[in-house]
Every structure is written in C-alpha cells, then in structure tokens.
Amino acid sequence: PVYLLPLVEVVPGKATDPAIVQKTIRILKNLGMKPLQVRKEIDAHIADRLLEAVWRESLWLVNDGIATTEEIDDAIRYGFGLRWAQMGLFETYRIAGGEAGMTHFLAQFGPALAWPWTRLMDVPELTDALVGRIATQSDAQSGRYSIRELEQIRDNNLVTIMRGLKSRNWGAGALLNAHDAALAAPNTEEIDLSKPIRTQTRAVPLNWTDYNGHMNETRYLQVFSEATDRFMEIIGCDAAYIATGGSYFTAETHIRHLNEASAGMRIYVETCCLSGEGRKMHIFNTLYRNDGERLATGEHLLIHVDLATRRSSPPSPAIARKLSMIATHHARLPRPEGVGRYVGQPRP
Template structure:
C-alpha cells in the first residue's frame, strides 16, 4: 500500500522533507505557489538521491513519486503526514492550517517545520488543535536525523503515530514534553551565533577562524558525544561532579556576551558577508551542499561502524529495512537450489576513488559483507560466534569486470562451491541490474576462537551449509571459478 505525505511549502526545508519521504518509498504531494518550486525541489532531490541511499548497507525501498499540486486540498488528499514549511509568520501559518484541516483526514499528522513558534501558538483557532504539532528538522533534512517533536496539546495517539513514522524514515524524534520558544537545539545555535557576532564585530576573529575553531575542535566531539557526555569525559575519573566543581565558577567570569546582542546594522552585515564571501565564495551554493553532504555521509558512516550516535540510528533503520525481506531470512526460509541474495545496497559516496568509480578495497568490503550475511543465514551469527566458533577467510580472489559508481544499486548473489566439514568455499557475483560487475571467490575455515585453530562447526551450521552446497552443485558452474590471476592462455 502506497503511503502518502503532503509537503506544504517547498523551500530548502520543505524540499528536504520531500526528498526524505520519497527516498523512503512514500508518494509525496507538494503544494507551493512559487513557479520555481519544481526546479528547486528537483535540485534538492538530486543531492539527496546521491547521498541518503548510501548511508545504509541495504537498499532503501523503491523511490516514491513526487507530484506537484495546484491547491492545498489536492496536496493533502489521502496524506498520512502533512508537513507545513511556509514562512515564519504566524498569520500565514494559521491560514495554512485552516486550509489544510478543511481538506485533510482527521487522523493525519500535521507537523510544522517552525524553528521558533510553540505548538500552543500554532494551534490557536484551529478546527482540530490536537492534530497540529511542531516537527522541527535540521538541514539537510534528508540526511540529518534529528526532529524536535513538540506536541504539547496534541492528541497522544497522533503523537505516537508521528514518532513511528519519523523512526521509519531513519529519523530521531526528540519528544519534548514542555514547549519553549525556539525549542532546544536552536537555543544552543542562537547562543553560539550571538557570541560569534560579537567576536567578528570586535575584530577578535574572522568568520573563517570561528568556523575553524568549531570544525577542528569541539564540533567533532559534539557530533558523537553531545555536550554533557563530552564534559563528563573532561571530568576524568572523578566524573561530572568534578567537572562541575572545577569549571562551574567560570560561569561567573565576565567572558561572555551571550545575553547581549550586537547592533545588527549594515556595517556588521557587510563585514560578515564580505568575510564569508572571501572564505567560501569560490563555491556555488549547490557545490557547497554537495561538499557538505559528502562529508556528512562519510562521518555518519564512520559512526555507523562504531554503532554510536547518528550511526546507531542508521543501524537501527537498516535492521528495520531488512526485516520482512529476503535480507532478514535464515537458511530454512530459502530454497537450497537457488543462489542466495546476500546484499542489495547502494554504493555510498565515500566508496569511490580518483577515477570516479568504486575503489578496489570496497569490492572486498562488499564481498566480505556478503560473506558475513551468508554466515548469518546458516546460523553463524553473533550469538553463535559468542559461543566460541567462527569462520576465518584463508584465501580471496576478486575479478573486476565492469565499472560501478556512487549511487548505483548493487546486488550480490552467493553460491556454495564447497561446504563440508571445516571448509566453506563461496563464489559471489556482483550485479547492477543484469550487468555483472565483479566476482569474489573466498575460501574459509571454521575455527575455534579459543585455540585460533581449525575446528568442526556445530552440527546445525554444518547441516545448513551442506544443504546449500548440495543444492548449488546442480547449478551450472560460473565462469571464473578457480581462475588464476592473469589473462587466460
């Protein structure tokens, strides 16, 4: 069943929402009177399509259609989620909500992207105030997972629906139980912004120096530990109480101008704009967005490998994508006489090299991941490995047959050449659609993790492996099996 989302207002944030929903398989209906809306959202979608699908090691569902509508009523028809991203003027938002509620289903979630207004302000005069809540995202919406969900006064059942939908999109709903102007995250940003304005105005630092102070220092720490966990570590073995005792008095020192705002006059605007142009003006906005997205994907995938912070969210989303598909199946669920699909994923941005295609080491990683998945299918999963048995790779041979680029959806199919006793001989074939890209041949031995020497697998592991070996033995042997390196003679 197709799920439908409505996007009311297709600017930077609305376009990001549209991309997030569409790339997760939703039909997206957009209303925006701007004649350039379709072009703008198309450009945002292009950036999103090259970055978001590569975050996970399993492919996202087929992309949903984006439809542009002439009226709000058309846009919200049959929508389960309606996201308002119109300008930050309360009278405009009230008028928009009135038109939305006149046409939408009463059980649809209505989220507002507002960065400043409280839900009680948005709900004033609404036909169904309990349907409206703040769902404040962060740019780029298609990559950053945080959504501040401020639902004071909203229907509790709709709040739970909203949390479930956001989680299914790979996002993190931060459910705030109390409302406050600018919510939580923007209050931090505005405090840092005020201090930065003073530093520039007083000639202490340039815009580039301030950005460098963040990106080379505390910004990296915050990305994976946040504020309080960072300071807990700073307290050393004595912990947070020691940190508070040591640095608490500094809060009374006259360092900061956080509660005072410099006069926002033309001189300050020109000073900051000039420094910003000197710092980043060599790049177009679209180029800067792609640079930003490349870096975000690389950092978030690094956190994914550590199962930490935003990376842990990606792993959770990935597990949900696998559930109910062939990629969550076990041996007994799969026919023994067919190749086993062990990967179906998008090539991420950080897997390419200076030639513009997937670099050699990533072929090995893709095939190694496929081997891990096959091990899991036959029962050699984390729980089994914890009992002291596993497979070690003894030999690998990869053939590179055709190019593959970032954004390509690749599928790996695995056959068992030999599966008996301690030995497992696998042959992986990597495809993009019906185009064979590479093969990987891997010979593994079952070992005892205690002795680090070959040992027989558990009977259920051996039985599952032999079942596939016998079934695959009837299949035609693929080209390249047992091939020595070099051209055939």
C-alpha cells in the first residue's frame, strides 16, 4: 500500500527536464518516501518486473502440481521474503559469496543459470482449470479472512517489520530514522516556556501492547526516554554535542502508571524542568491521552558525564544557559502532582 511502503519509482521520459526529476525526488524525500530513479523507461519499471518473474514461476509450480498456493506463500514468508525485506537480493547473495565477495559468488553459482531451474520465459496458459485450481487453493488458504482483515494483518505486520528494522537502523528502518532526524528539535526561542514543553506526540504502536491488551510497562519507560532525549536536543545536547564527548546519563527514574493506553491511541508527553544546576538535570514527564487524560508520570534525575572518563562533568556553557533559562521559567509553574513520590506511597 502506498500509505505504508516508502518506495516510489520515478520514471523520467527522454524529454523530461532533469530539474523536474530532482525536484520530484526532493519532495518525496521530504515526505519520508524512498524515491528510486529508473535509469531507462521500461514497461512495469523495476519492482513490478521482479514481482512478475516470481508470479510466473509460481503459476507453473501450481500448474504442475508441485506446490499449492499456501506452500508457495510459506516458502516466501518463512524464507527468502524475510531476507529480502531487510537486505534485498544482491546484498543477500553477496553474503553467500563469503569473504571473497560477489565475484566469488558469481563464479561459484553462475553455472546454475544454465540449469533448468526456471520456466520464466515460458508462461503457462491460464486455462479455466488452472484458474479454478489457484482460486480453490487460495480460498482454502485464506478464505476465513475477509479482504479487509487480510489488509489489516498485512499492514500490522509491515509496521512491525519496519519498526524492527528501525531499531537496527537498516533498510526501510534507516529511512524512518533519517526522516525522524530531519524533524529537527525546535529552538528554545520558539518554545513557549510559560508552560511544560511538549516533547512527544505519537500513536501507540501495535507491537507495544502485551497479553493484557494494553501498553506494556517497558514502553512507558521508552516513551519517557524519547521525551527526555527530545528535551536534551532542545537544550543543545544533540548528536553533534554528544559526538564532542559530553552527554547526560539517567541516575534515577520513578514511573507511575495511572491509566491504560491501548494500541492506536494518540498520546503526548509534556516535560517540566524542575531544576538544572551544575551537573544535574531534574525533569518531570507527564504522559497524556490525546483528550488530556493523564496516563502516567515519570520523574528523572540525570547527570552530565564526560564520555571519555565516564565520570560526571559540567555541561557546556551554552547548554547550562539554556537549561537554567528553562528551569527558571518552569519554576513559576505549579509543581507537578507526584513530584518526589516514593513506591507504595498512598495517594492524597
């Protein structure tokens, strides 16, 4: 589906202005897509031609009674489909060549091209019998689901795969990370410091729920951690600063679970800076449902650290100034309910 898969094949004609092509590519990248410029205009472009090759071979396997539709799908989704999803075709085969690389792979497996392993150029006739066989087998395989249900299953699985790749910064996941990085943190001059800072806005991902049907407790820590990272970026402790050898380490965290969050729920986090003096940063995160209902709170104490010595150290003057400015403004706000609570403390 175009609303999930990032690939867009850009196919210029011979008379297409190159500037238009580059502008199109820039727009697609800004949308978080993966534009792929096709070097020569060709019927079906790239992805559909590859898909057509697998489709034709699959028709022969069914036609010749070698495999059913379900068996063919199992061969894909439990085998090479997983490899292709995260590494493609040529990179997968490069690994097959071992340390000697692709040249060795081609020398080793090139002769197989002459073997009768495919009927790619000889397609079966779609007779009524073959069509009926495929339809019957497909009904047996997936007929218990409606098309809408299958689409939902597919979409959920695609999201899960891409989120898994995101954690590995690979393939489509690397593209998602790059897009997130492009959404730069706002400058402190652009933030309304008369109220807590919104540091996260998202929907609860499908794979964040557990056997109880609500967001798993580890995900509360994750969303608070991401909110803290965003706050760090706002004060200037971003990737560039961390590369110079300074960062903040979390020394203490206390999370309260106040209400449930379910898959797909829109949530956001607001961060209040309780103090920011010397090497310490004390912040309070509050997780809300989109309608303003509180779901959880997280109180965090962080220490600035020299990454070379792994010991506490003063932050840069620029970070110290921004942190102090935010803390001064937030000190005028009502103290968040729950600050300083301990585990098991009765509610007021």
